Amino acid sequence: MDQRIAAEVPLVDVVVGGHTNTFLWNGPQPDLEPIDGPYPFxxxxxxxxxxxxxxxxxxxxxxxxxxxxxxxDGDLIKYSGQPELLGSSIHQDEDVLQLLEVYRPEINRVNSLVVGQSKVTLEGGDECRKRECNFGNLIADAMVAYIATVSPDTWTSAPIAVVNGGSIRTTIMPGKDGAVTRGEILGAMPFGNSIVTLSLSGEDLVKTLEIGARSNGETSRGEFLQVSGIRVTYDMTKPTLSRVVSVKVRCGKCRIPEYEDVDPTKNYTIVAPSFLAIDGGDSHYILSEHGANKQTADLGDVDLLVWYFERYSPVIPEVQGRIRFSDGSACSAASGMSIPRGLSVMVIALFVVKMSMTT
Structure with missing residues (x-):
């Protein structure tokens, strides 16, 4: 996306990107990271x-x-640069260190609070950007479960949820007795998203899944969607935006939840993080521009998972075959919601960054 902006927006002079973990460097590789290109590209x-x-x-x-x-005249005529490895030779700022010590005890206290247990590893990070991951299943299921508690007439008003894989930053390895802390949840989901319900046509839902599977070597794969209430099969050998082979969705206005083929003309109520539903992040413009009847829930994504763990621990989320590929790769044929056991959280975070830029 950074390269596309640079290529297609005439008034842009320079693009400073983030979130794709791209490593640009001039010269020999300085550490473990493979070099993706020169700095600047x-x-x-x-x-x-x-x-x-x-x-x-x-x-x-x-x-x-x-x-x-x-x-x-304001025209860029010269550019050069090189990242600096912040190793042990770079001295830390003493004033910043002293300031951190003021807040550190309370931050450590809040982050170390155990909110629940998991009997399995919660796999996040890069794996959630390219295939179904059990942490993605848990997050999407938590969204559906919470909305179900405020749905008065049917088992839920929103039986479907989508979460961009790029938002699940790390894996959580449960501690003693399966303990999961607030700090670990915050580390895995650090962006402070709200939870939003919206109405979307079946046609637009399929297009949204296509965007999630469009990775072609130029995109970051952060747009790849983890799901609840959806069974989707992709053919990654097909051209971009034509890779969805089949989609089944879970009913909400039914006494017994079951899956049926998606109807392009029917409207479905789904749950998504505000980064997708409001901001159209990771190129999911269909959710932000075509989604109707948007309502924001009364808690954010970290609070949501705290609520879920407190209510359902110990959790045992599985990789269940919600997302499949036409070559047969993915996982088991099982389906359904993650099987767990059973508010508010205050997380204090301080980020102090000292940056310098020479122009």
Whole structure:
């Protein structure tokens, strides 16, 4: 997406990207990360304008340094740079360290609170960007479960949920006796999304799944969707945006939940994080632009998982074959919601970043 912006937006002079963990570097590999290209990576527009694109990997391991020179007309005429590895040779700021010590005890206390138990590893990170993962199943199921508690007439008003795999940042390895803490949940889901219900046509739901499966080597795969109440099969050998082979969806206005073929003309109520439903993030513009009757729930995604763990622990989320590929890869043929056992959370986080940029 960074390269596309650089190529297609004439007024852009430079693009500083993030979230794809791309590592750009000039020269020999400095550490464990494979080099994805030079720093900066230069995109040439059709009109001949060169636009530098930069990103400094992830986890504040590197500090990006980009030097830019503009002429009197405001045109970029020179650029250079190189990330700096923030190793032991880089001294920490003493004032910042002292400030952190003021807040650290309360942060540690809140983050160390055990909210529930899991009998299995909750797999997040990169795996959730390319296939079904059990942590994605748990998060999507938690969304459906919470909305079901406020649905007065049927078992739920929103039997379907989608979550972008890119939002599930890390795997949670349960501690002693399967303990899961608030800090681990916050580390896995650090973006503070709200939970939104919306109405979407079956046709647009299929298009949304297509966007999630569009990875072609240029996208980050963060758009790949983890699901609840959906059984989808993809053929990744097909062209982008034509990879959905079949979709079945779970009914909500039914006495016994079951799956049926998606109807392109029917409207479905689904649950999604605000990053998708409101912001159209990870290219999911259909959810933000075509979704109707949007309502935001009274808790965020971290609070949602705290509620779910407190209510249903110990959880045992499975990889169940909700997402399949036409070559037969994926997982078991089982289906349904993750099987668990049974509010508010206050998380205090402090991020102090000292950045410098030479221009």
């Amino acid at each position: 230069v995109v040439r527009q059709k009109g001949g304008k060169n636009v530098p694109v930069v990103q400094a990997y992830a986890y504040t391991k590197y500090l990006g340094r980009l030097n830019l020179t503009f002429n009197d």
